[in-house]
Every structure is written in C-alpha cells, then in structure tokens.
Amino acid sequence: MGSNHPPTTFEGALCPLPLTHDERIVLGHGSGGKMTQELIARLFLPPFSNPALDAGNDAAVLPAVRTGQLAVSTDSHVVWPLFFPGGDIGTLAVCGTVNDVAMVGAVPAYLTAGFIIEEGFEVSRLTTIVASMRQAAAEAGVIIVAGDTKVVQHGKADGLYINTAGIGTVIADARIGGQLAAPGDLVILSGPIGDHGIAVLEARGELGFQTDVKSDVAPLNHLIAAMLKESDQIHVLRDPTRGGVASALNEIAQQSGVGIRLQEASIPVRPAVAAACELLGFDPLYVANEGKLLAIVAAGDAEKVVERMRATRYGEGATIIGEVTSEPAGRVLMKTAVGSMRVVDVLAGEMLPRIC
Ligand code: MG
Numbered sequence: 008m009g010s011n012h013p014p015t016t017f018e019g020a021l022c023p024l025p026l027t028h029d030e031r032i033v034l035g036h037g038s039g040g041k042m043t044q045e046l047i048a049r050l051f052l053p054p055f056s057n058p059a060l061d062a063g064n065d066a067a068v069l070p071a072v073r074t075g076q077l078a079v080s081t082d083s084h085v086v087w088p089l090f091f092p093g094g095d096i097g098t099l100a101v102c103g104t105v106n107d108v109a110m111v112g113a114v115p116a117y118l119t120a121g122f123i124i125e126e127g128f129e130v131s132r133l134t135t136i137v138a139s140m141r142q143a144a145a146e147a148g149v150i151i152v153a154g155d156t157k158v159v160q161h162g163k164a165d166g167l168y169i170n171t172a173g174i175g176t177v178i179a180d181a182r183i184g185g186q187l188a189a190p191g192d193l194v195i196l197s198g199p200i201g202d203h204g205i206a207v208l209e210a211r212g213e214l215g216f217q218t219d220v221k222s223d224v225a226p227l228n229h230l231i232a233a234m235l236k237e238s239d240q241i242h243v244l245r246d247p248t249r250g251g252v253a254s255a256l257n258e259i260a261q262q263s264g265v266g267i268r269l270q271e272a273s274i275p276v277r278p279a280v281a282a283a284c285e286l287l288g289f290d291p292l293y294v295a296n297e298g299k300l301l302a303i304v305a306a307g308d309a310e311k312v313v314e315r316m317r318a319t320r321y322g323e324g325a326t327i328i329g330e331v332t333s334e335p336a337g338r339v340l341m342k343t344a345v346g347s348m349r350v351v352d353v354l355a356g357e358m359l360p361r362i363c
C-alpha cells in the first residue's frame with residue numbers, strides 16, 4: 008500500500024526550475040503555450056520520464072510488450088477530498104485503472120493521464136499527487152506514456168480531476184470474464200471490505216468520530232499474476248469498487264445467469280469499519296474498496312488459490328465467502344450470521360458520491 012503523502016521530490020535535482028511552494032495554477036498553464044510547456048517540463052516530465060513520453064509527440068509510439076490480445080480500460084477520478092488516509096487521488100487514478108486492466112487477466116503496461124485542474128490549485132499539492140502517481144505506477148510496473156493538462160476557471164471544477172486509461176496484454180490462455188461463473192464455483196474475497204469508503208468519509212469529517220481506518224488503495228496486478236500462475240480455473244475476477252462487494256457480485260450473477268450464495272460470517276470486515284458502518288447505518292457489503300478483488304474459481308482449485316493469495320502482500324486476508332448456484336439466476340443471497348437467508352440487492356442510487 009502506498010504511503011499517505013509521499014514527500015515532494017521534484018524540486019532540486021529532478022526539477023531544473025523549482026516551482027515555488029506557494030505557486031498556484033493559473034489559466035495560462037492550460038493555454039497550450041509556453042506556460043503549459045513549462046508546467047509539463049517542470050512538474051510532469053521529471054517524475055514520469057520514459058522515452059515514449061519524453062519524445063513529446065502527439066501520440067506515444069510504443070513497442071508491443073508481448074503477443075496476445077490487448078486489454079484497455081479508462082476511468083475518471085473525482086474523489087473528494089483529494090487526500091485521504093492511505094492515499095490520494097493520484098494513487099487512486101493509477102491503481103484504479105491498473106486494477107481494471109488486470110481484472111480481465113491482463114498484464115498492465117501503459118497508462119495515460121489527463122488532468123483537469125481548477126485555476127488557483129496549489130502547485131505543491133499537484134506535485135504531491137504526481138509523486139503518488141509515480142510511486143503507484145512504479146509499484147505496479149507500468150509507465151505513463153501520454154498525458155494532457157487542462158485548466159478551467161476558478162469555481163468551474165473542484166480542485167482536480169484525473170482521467171487515466173490503461174493498456175495491457177492478456178496473459179496467454181487466461182479466459183476471464185463476468186459471464187464465466189458456473190454453478191459449483193467458489194467465491195473468493197482477497198481481504199476485509201469497506202476500508203476505502205470509510206477512510207474517505209473520515210477525511211471528509213463525516214464520521215463524527217476518529218478511526219484509524221486507511222484506504223486499501225493498491226495495485227493488484229501482481230496478486231492476480233500470482234493467482235493465474237497457480238490455477239487455470241479462475242473464471243471471474245472483479246474489483247468491488249464503487250457499490251462494493253454486493254454490486255460486483257450482482258453484476259456477475261446477472262452476466263453469468265447464475266445465483267450466488269454468501270455466508271455472512273465468512274466475510275471479513277475490520278472492527279473499526281464495522282463500527283463505523285453500524286453508526287452510519289451502512290451495510291459494508293456496499294461500501295467501496297480500492298485494493299480488494301473477488302475471484303470466482305472452480306471448487307477444486309479454490310483452496311490452492313486462496314493459499315497462494317495469502318502469501319502475497321495484498322491477498323493476506325483471502326478467504327472463501329460463498330458459492331455459485333444455478334438458482335435463483337441473476338440474484339445474490341446471503342445466509343446471515345443468525346441463520347436466515349436474505350437477498351443482497353443492487354443499490355437503487357449512489358450511497359456515497361465521489362468516493363473514487
Ligand atoms: Mg473494476
């Protein structure tokens with residue numbers, strides 16, 4: 008997991024023309040002219056440097072990393088506030104897209120990043136966010152090969168939005184998709200749920216009490232690579248982000264036309280997250296995660312996949328939480344801790360806006 012706020016290291020050696028600490032983004036930085044060039048040269052190129060980006064052309068020209076099918080994903084990040092315990096919008100913008108590419112069994116290789124910045128935004132905060140992106144990209148083993156910067160007038164955006172797109176190559180023989188869950192498969196969850204949502208609420212000051220919950224935001228591509236080495240019977244991978252585990256499993260049940268039956272007692276939730284959810288009236292099954300995955304695996308391979316996951320940094324808490332059934336098709340049921348059966352439905356609206 009990335010540290011909270013990596014130190015700003017672009018001044019000095021990395022940055023030929025240090026930006027002053029109280030400097031702010033002005034409309035001219037988005038003009039496409041000299042100021043934009045300076046901003047890019049001083050703030051973005053030093054941390055993200057690689058031959059494709061440094062070439063400075065209209066598009067990055069890249070070597071194909073390996074043969075096979077390409078996986079492509081994009082995501083816009085509007086999380087508020089921009090900094091939260093365990094990460095910031097930069098960590099999220101890299102990890103979110105890396106994870107989506109990895110969830111189809113692909114090795115992410117390249118990212119693009121588009122920044123929409125509000126006039127008046129502090130350069131020091133932007134520098135910290137860019138450093139978080141560099142750190143997350145380095146951990147994931149991806150490079151940022153193309154970028155864009157736009158500046159909008161004060162009041163026309165909320166600080167900073169970041170869009171990222173990612174490209175990867177599907178691992179040979181991996182056949183993974185939400186439509187491939189089959190009755191008899193088991194459902195694996197990589198660790199405790201709800202950390203990201205609660206950490207963002209904490210940062211908003213909306214909890215009304217203190218917790219030490221940190222966002223779980225992390226790149227999961229190395230975990231997935233290890234899982235795919237262990238088993239060729241992994242049918243579905245999905246990161247339960249916005250909408251949480253409940254929404255992700257409902258999507259899979261519908262895509263595959265199967266039922267999913269969960270055991271509430273086996274779903275890990277940290278005590279602090281459970282307590283916060285209880286107080287706020289949230290069900291942790293619907294709270295966002297940014298460093299967890301669900302895997303639907305043939306029953307015969309599930310135990311060894313869990314064992315392999317537990318040996319990795321982001322899969323330590325991996326556990327089997329349920330099974331795939333033929334009926335009721337398209338629905339998720341859960342056996343509660345008191346033994347009753349309840350329907351785990353899709354949310355009608357959004358429980359927590361701007362969580363990612
Ligand atoms: Mg996803």
